[in-house]
Amino acid sequence: xxxxxxxxRRFLSLGSGALLATAGTLAVPALASSAGVQATPxxxxxxxxxxxGAPIVERIxxxxxxxxxxxxRASDGAPLAGRRIQMWAHTTExxxxxxxxxxxxxxxxxxxxxxxxxxxxxxxxxAHGHLxxxxxxxxxxxxxxxxxxxxxxxxxxxxxxxxxxxxVLVPA
Numbered sequence: 001x002x003x004x005x006x007x008x009r010r011f012l013s014l015g016s017g018a019l020l021a022t023a024g025t026l027a028v029p030a031l032a033s034s035a036g037v038q039a040t041p042x043x044x045x046x047x048x049x050x051x052x053g054a055p056i057v058e059r060i061x062x063x064x065x066x067x068x069x070x071x072x073r074a075s076d077g078a079p080l081a082g083r084r085i086q087m088w089a090h091t092t093e094x095x096x097x098x099x100x101x102x103x104x105x106x107x108x109x110x111x112x113x114x115x116x117x118x119x120x121x122x123x124x125x126x127a128h129g130h131l132x133x134x135x136x137x138x139x140x141x142x143x144x145x146x147x148x149x150x151x152x153x154x155x156x157x158x159x160x161x162x163x164x165x166x167x168v169l170v171p172a
Contacts, residue, residue: 037077039147039170046130046150049095052137054086054102060117061093061100067129068114069165071107073146079111080146080169084138087115088130090123096130106141120155120163127158133167147172 067087071080088102095101107113120127131151135144146169153165 037072037074037168039074040149040151040166040168042148042150043152046132046152048130048152049088049097050086050130050132050134050150051088051099051102052134054088054099054104056084056105057103058116060087060103060115061091062118063116064161065091065117065119066114066162067117067131067165068112068162069131069167071111071113071133071167071169074168074170077168079107079109080143081107081109081111082141083107083111083113083133083143083146083167083169084141085113085167086132086134086137087117089117089120089128091118091120093118096123104137119161120158122158127155127160128152129155129163131165131167133169135172145172146170 069085071083071085072078073080084104084106086102086104088096090096091101103115103117105113105115120129133146133149135146135148138144149167149169151165153163155163
């Protein structure tokens with residue numbers, strides 16, 4: 001019986017040391033990777049039913065679903081204010097090809113954007129949204145110096161009521 005507590009203490013001591021060593025090892029790569037932010041690649045199918053020039057609007061349709069995100073510069077992760085982001089989706093009020101299902105907004109000083117739109121419903125068996133940073137369209141708002149990126153993120157569930165995405169842009 002005296003042996004077990006001794007072994008247990010030794011086990012806990014060794015386990016704690018291993019945990020600290022592991023935590024220290026993991027911290028280094030995490031810090032190293034935060035020095036640069038990886039660019040967001042265009043997703044396959046992201047440009048499907050894209051309609052250049054969708055108007056900047058407060059909301060699309062009656063709302064009930066929130067599509068939001070953040071736009072940053074790849075070199076240093078700095079937020080990009082005033083960038084034009086366009087959104088569209090197949091919703092309870094229209095198909096993603098319908099003009100009324102498209103809208104755009106500008107990012108705020110922190111690079112954040114948000115759009116209220118009708119609930120997204122599955123199209124082709126997948127609940128998904130479409131978002132775009134289009135350099136040609138953004139140029140009209142004083143931007144356009146970054147590469148165009150189209151996203152088509154899938155929702156975890158068709159009953160989700162929000163979707164958040166990150167755009168990390170590289171210079172054109």
